[in-house]
Amino acid sequence: MFESFLNSFPLLFSGGSFLSVLSAICIGLLIGLFVGALPGLTTLMAMAIVLPISFFMEPLIGIPFLIGVYKGGIFGGSIPAILVGLPGTGASVATTFDGPPLTRLGKGRKALETALYSSVIGDLSSDFVTILLIGPIALVALLIGPPELAAILFLSILIISSTSNGSVGKNMIMLAVGLLLALIGQDPIGALSRFTFDIFELRAGIPLLPMLIGLFAIPEILLNIENKSKNFIKSKLNLNKEEKLTWNEFKKLRKTIFRSTVIGTSIGMIPGVGQVVAAFVGYAAAKNASKHPERFGKGELEGIAAPEAANNAVNGPTLVPLLTLGIPGDNITAILLGAFVAHGLRPGPQLMNEQGSLIFAIMLCMIIANVLFLIIGYFTIPIFSKVVSIKKSYLLPLTIVFAFAGSFVFRHNPADLYFLVIFGVFGYILRKLSFDVTPLVMAFILAPPLEYAFGQTMSLGNENVLMYLLYEKPIATFILCVTPLITWKLWQRSKKLRQVAAETTEDIRNNN
Amino acid sequence: MNFSYLTPNLVTGFLSVLLGLVIIYLIPSQLEQPVLIFGQSSAETDPELFPGIVAVLLIIFGFYTAIFDRKALIFNSWPEISKDSIKNVSITILCITLYSILFEKLGFVISSSFLILFIGNFLGSVRFTSLLIIAIIFPLSVFSLFVSVMHVFLPAFPFYEIRIGNFLLM
Amino acid sequence: MNNLIKFLIISLLGFLSVISQSQAQYPEKPITMVIPLGPGGSHDLNARVFTSIVPQYLGNAIIVKLVPGASGQTGTAMVAQAKPDGYTLLFTHNYIDQLQQHVKKLPYNPLKDFKAVARMNYSAACMIVRSDSKHKTLKSLFDEAKSSKGKMKLGHSGMWGATMVPMAQILSWAKVQVNLTPFKGGGPSMQGLLSGDVEAILQFPSGINAQGDKVRTLACGAKEKSLGNPPVLSDLGFPGQIGYMDRIILAPAGTPDDRIKILQSALSKLKDDKTFKKFMKRLGENTAYMNGPEYEKVRADKSEKYKDLVKIMTKG
Numbered sequence: 001m002f003e004s005f006l007n008s009f010p011l012l013f014s015g016g017s018f019l020s021v022l023s024a025i026c027i028g029l030l031i032g033l034f035v036g037a038l039p040g041l042t043t044l045m046a047m048a049i050v051l052p053i054s055f056f057m058e059p060l061i062g063i064p065f066l067i068g069v070y071k072g073g074i075f076g077g078s079i080p081a082i083l084v085g086l087p088g089t090g091a092s093v094a095t096t097f098d099g100p101p102l103t104r105l106g107k108g109r110k111a112l113e114t115a116l117y118s119s120v121i122g123d124l125s126s127d128f129v130t131i132l133l134i135g136p137i138a139l140v141a142l143l144i145g146p147p148e149l150a151a152i153l154f155l156s157i158l159i160i161s162s163t164s165n166g167s168v169g170k171n172m173i174m175l176a177v178g179l180l181l182a183l184i185g186q187d188p189i190g191a192l193s194r195f196t197f198d199i200f201e202l203r204a205g206i207p208l209l210p211m212l213i214g215l216f217a218i219p220e221i222l223l224n225i226e227n228k229s230k231n232f233i234k235s236k237l238n239l240n241k242e243e244k245l246t247w248n249e250f251k252k253l254r255k256t257i258f259r260s261t262v263i264g265t266s267i268g269m270i271p272g273v274g275q276v277v278a279a280f281v282g283y284a285a286a287k288n289a290s291k292h293p294e295r296f297g298k299g300e301l302e303g304i305a306a307p308e309a310a311n312n313a314v315n316g317p318t319l320v321p322l323l324t325l326g327i328p329g330d331n332i333t334a335i336l337l338g339a340f341v342a343h344g345l346r347p348g349p350q351l352m353n354e355q356g357s358l359i360f361a362i363m364l365c366m367i368i369a370n371v372l373f374l375i376i377g378y379f380t381i382p383i384f385s386k387v388v389s390i391k392k393s394y395l396l397p398l399t400i401v402f403a404f405a406g407s408f409v410f411r412h413n414p415a416d417l418y419f420l421v422i423f424g425v426f427g428y429i430l431r432k433l434s435f436d437v438t439p440l441v442m443a444f445i446l447a448p449p450l451e452y453a454f455g456q457t458m459s460l461g462n463e464n465v466l467m468y469l470l471y472e473k474p475i476a477t478f479i480l481c482v483t484p485l486i487t488w489k490l491w492q493r494s495k496k497l498r499q500v501a502a503e504t505t506e507d508i509r510n511n512n
Numbered sequence: 513m514n515f516s517y518l519t520p521n522l523v524t525g526f527l528s529v530l531l532g533l534v535i536i537y538l539i540p541s542q543l544e545q546p547v548l549i550f551g552q553s554s555a556e557t558d559p560e561l562f563p564g565i566v567a568v569l570l571i572i573f574g575f576y577t578a579i580f581d582r583k584a585l586i587f588n589s590w591p592e593i594s595k596d597s598i599k600n601v602s603i604t605i606l607c608i609t610l611y612s613i614l615f616e617k618l619g620f621v622i623s624s625s626f627l628i629l630f631i632g633n634f635l636g637s638v639r640f641t642s643l644l645i646i647a648i649i650f651p652l653s654v655f656s657l658f659v660s661v662m663h664v665f666l667p668a669f670p671f672y673e674i675r676i677g678n679f680l681l682m
Numbered sequence: 683m684n685n686l687i688k689f690l691i692i693s694l695l696g697f698l699s700v701i702s703q704s705q706a707q708y709p710e711k712p713i714t715m716v717i718p719l720g721p722g723g724s725h726d727l728n729a730r731v732f733t734s735i736v737p738q739y740l741g742n743a744i745i746v747k748l749v750p751g752a753s754g755q756t757g758t759a760m761v762a763q764a765k766p767d768g769y770t771l772l773f774t775h776n777y778i779d780q781l782q783q784h785v786k787k788l789p790y791n792p793l794k795d796f797k798a799v800a801r802m803n804y805s806a807a808c809m810i811v812r813s814d815s816k817h818k819t820l821k822s823l824f825d826e827a828k829s830s831k832g833k834m835k836l837g838h839s840g841m842w843g844a845t846m847v848p849m850a851q852i853l854s855w856a857k858v859q860v861n862l863t864p865f866k867g868g869g870p871s872m873q874g875l876l877s878g879d880v881e882a883i884l885q886f887p888s889g890i891n892a893q894g895d896k897v898r899t900l901a902c903g904a905k906e907k908s909l910g911n912p913p914v915l916s917d918l919g920f921p922g923q924i925g926y927m928d929r930i931i932l933a934p935a936g937t938p939d940d941r942i943k944i945l946q947s948a949l950s951k952l953k954d955d956k957t958f959k960k961f962m963k964r965l966g967e968n969t970a971y972m973n974g975p976e977y978e979k980v981r982a983d984k985s986e987k988y989k990d991l992v993k994i995m996t997k998g
Binding site: 045048051052053055141142143145146185186188189190191200203204205271321325326327328329331334335338341342343344346347348349350351353411412413452455456459460462 | 720723726727730731733734746747748749750751752753755756759760786789833835841842861862863864865866869870872873874876877879880888889891892893894895896961964965966
């Protein structure tokens with residue numbers, strides 16, 4: 001294995017092809033960035049569209065091209081999330097918490113740069129770890145079966161819900177509502193319809209992206225519209241000189257980025273969990289560890305660094321099951337699998353033995369892609385941040401059009417626009433009543449895989465699931481036992497914080 | 513008007529319990545029963561299990577919020593909304609609802625132009641002519657971007673097969 | 683003002699890129715092909731391959747539109763309701779097209795609302811176990827199933843899917859009961875096999891080849907040279923074709939025949955294209971093209987067979 005690694009260097013750098021590899025990656029990054037920045041156009045879609053183009057290139061050019069699109073797309077989604085509160089992809093939702101407030105304070109460029117640096121560092125670190133530990137990571141993938149996955153997903157939902165703002169009761173209600181929304185449609189295993197009320201549009205369930213855009217972007221827009229005349233005169237004042245991120249500010253983010261990278265890399269190793277969860281868990285962990293958790297959500301740079309580093313750190317390990325076992329962990333790796341196969345390479349144990357140096361060369365390209373990405377990002381950020389300097393009266397309707405276009409192209413289903421409006425209004429009401437929608441979104445996203453893994457566990461356990469877990473699946477049992485402890489601890493902490501906040505509010509009231 | 517005991521948490525809790533009960537009522541009629549395969553049920557878990565759990569959760573947490581968090585001090589006050597905000601927000605909501613209905617019928621470009629014109633004007637402090645120009649150019653460029661570059665589809669003009677010379681607008 | 687100019691330029695560029703050659707005959711504009719499944723699957727890959735080569739034979743592009751949801755119903759319904767002018771097609775497989783109607787209430791009638799244009803290829807599933815498993819033949823697998831009284835675990839890639847139905851057919855023919863665990867697709871079911879959660883799965887050759895010597899093939903639905911010619915199920919006594927997934931292109935009923943003929947002639951020319959054959963071979967797929975009218979007979983026939991199969995399976 002080590003030999004293959006050493007051989008990958010000459011393979012990559014030989015001859016003039018290195019330049020073509022670099023340009024392929026660059027073009028891929030730009031395409032990905034562009035597509036990611038347009039809400040509704042998922043990176044997945046972009047990769048599927050350029051896939052045929054990559055067929056006609058050499059594998060060492062075509063595959064890094066696709067990887068470039070992939071990496072560009074993840075950051076691209078953060079751009080509208082930060083600037084106008086429109087999550088470009090699911091993974092950027094956590095960035096919409098602190099992004100728009102920062103933009104409103106005139107710190108849009110700072111926020112974008114934070115996102116860029118955090119993403120690159122998270123991605124680079126996880127790529128290094130992947131290359132070094134590719135063997136052990138593959139073993140982890142095989143150890144995580146349905147019971148483990150179910151336990152991990154359950155734990156994630158609880159972690160994220162217990163670190164949300166607001167009262168426990170309200171958060172849990174949001175959680176339950178999220179579960180309810182996830183139920184609508186067909187059940188993940190048997191495809192049996194539930195709660196569809198004979199409306200055909202509901203048979204496929206509630207579409208994710210329109211719901212996210214509705215819950216996060218539309219309330220943002222409506223809140224802006226509330227005080228229409230007052231806001232808009234002021235808005236021109238802040239954005240004359242875009243401040244860059246200072247070194248000092250960046251230094252303070254170190255710990256957060258490190259923590260999020262670890263979180264993202266670990267989550268990436270577990271097939272089936274994904275970037276969205278990583279982003280939210282990273283955010284929750286940062287908030288939990290911070291001395292001023294109440295600043296999160298009001299324009300805290302840590303609130304951008306945490307989810308961004310985490311969701312990019314997922315990228316490296318996610319490729320491991322694909323490269324070593326030939327098993328795609330999600331849709332994006334499935335497309336990469338297609339690209340490999342179309343080039344005559346069959347990722348899997350056989351390929352690692354026969355063409356290990358090629359695989360390592362591709363992984364080196366991932367690292368190169370990150371470096372290039374840093375450069376490209378740095379120069380394109382000023383352009384993007386200028387976008388929001390147009391008058392609010394233009395910006396808001398244009399954002400609405402964008403949001404609708406994005407929601408529509410997600411599934412080409414006009415019903416999705418109705419979902420968008422309904423969730424938009426719903427999200428606005430929830431915002432006004434100080435509900436935190438994070439538990440709802442988390443439950444909605446994680447419930448189907450959780451239900452599926454649960455059903456599989458029931459099936460694998462034959463008649464006696466408890467015995468099955470205890471005897472054959474110690475990891476799952478361990479996680480299940482640890483879950484209540486972790487949840488209890490987190491709950492205690494947030495209760496303490498609430499008490500402090502309540503006392504402060506009480507003091508203020510008494511003093512008035 | 514002493515409704516001060518009617519805190520948002522109480523109302524929320526109450527609604528939550530109500531929702532839970534509604535779900536329990538709906539379960540028998542809204543769940544498709546699994547098909548039997550070779551005598552065994554093809555669904556690994558009873559289809560009523562998860563909806564049942566969700567309903568129970570809603571009821572439990574509803575009670576919890578209504579009773580224990582009723583008097584919570586933070587995150588528990590009715591928002592202060594001025595009449596102005598209500599007017600602005602309602603008009604906007606009305607606009608986007610119309611927009612979503614007309615999106616497919618009138619096509620992306622036309623309905624978006626109307627939306628931009630109306631809301632831009634409504635928000636004020638812009639010159640009408642520049643608004644008009646933007647209202648036409650922006651949807652057109654987004655349209656060509658999405659459709660021709662990315663090959664993703666947005667509903668085009670409502671007229672069947674508009675052509676400009678050789679240029680087909682689907 | 684600056685922004686205005688930027689927008690003007692962008693839109694002009696956008697327009698310029700759409701100007702196409704004027705053709706007097708069908709297809710005058712790109713054709714939309716809906717795939718009622720998610721991205722990244724073998725269907726998607728097959729489609730991307732042939733849509734990247736077909737324009738030279740057809741005169742215009744075929745654009746893939748992924749419309750997943752409701753086990754394929756959303757995409758299929760969309761095409762059923764589309765205008766039958768030959769510009770909207772459906773790329774699906776036989777289980778969605780011929781079997782689903784017997785297990786679900788559909789808002790359309792597959793046989794009546796769709797016309798077959800062509801079958802692009804087919805794939806036959808194979809039964810595989812881990813290479814360290816003690817089973818070297820199908821018979822020994824069944825013996826253990828019988829002796830374990832239904833507790834042996836096998837996996838499949840989804841309810842009424844391309845590996846579940848043949849699995850059920852095989853098991854009912856062998857008269858064995860097992861514990862069938864669902865997985866979310868071919869990839870996860872392979873993972874389940876490798877990690878030891880299940881003893882055997884059905885998988886298509888392209889997926890099997892990737893695993894090299896980590897898995898052993900016990901039998902296949904059809905002759906499969908790339909896997910070393912394992913026993914074919916029909917030779918072992920299984921009646922009829924089994925485990926065949928046909929990838930088919932359908933058009934809404936009412937599409938004019940002459941347009942369908944143009945499509946068919948382009949597609950049949952495609953199957954002899956060198957680049958096409960090269961890519962299909964790499965994907966591990968064959969190019970067994972079958973024309974529309976021929977396949978209609980297969981459709982009707984398989985539909986009946988599936989109806990009977992479902993009746994037997996759900997009788998209990």
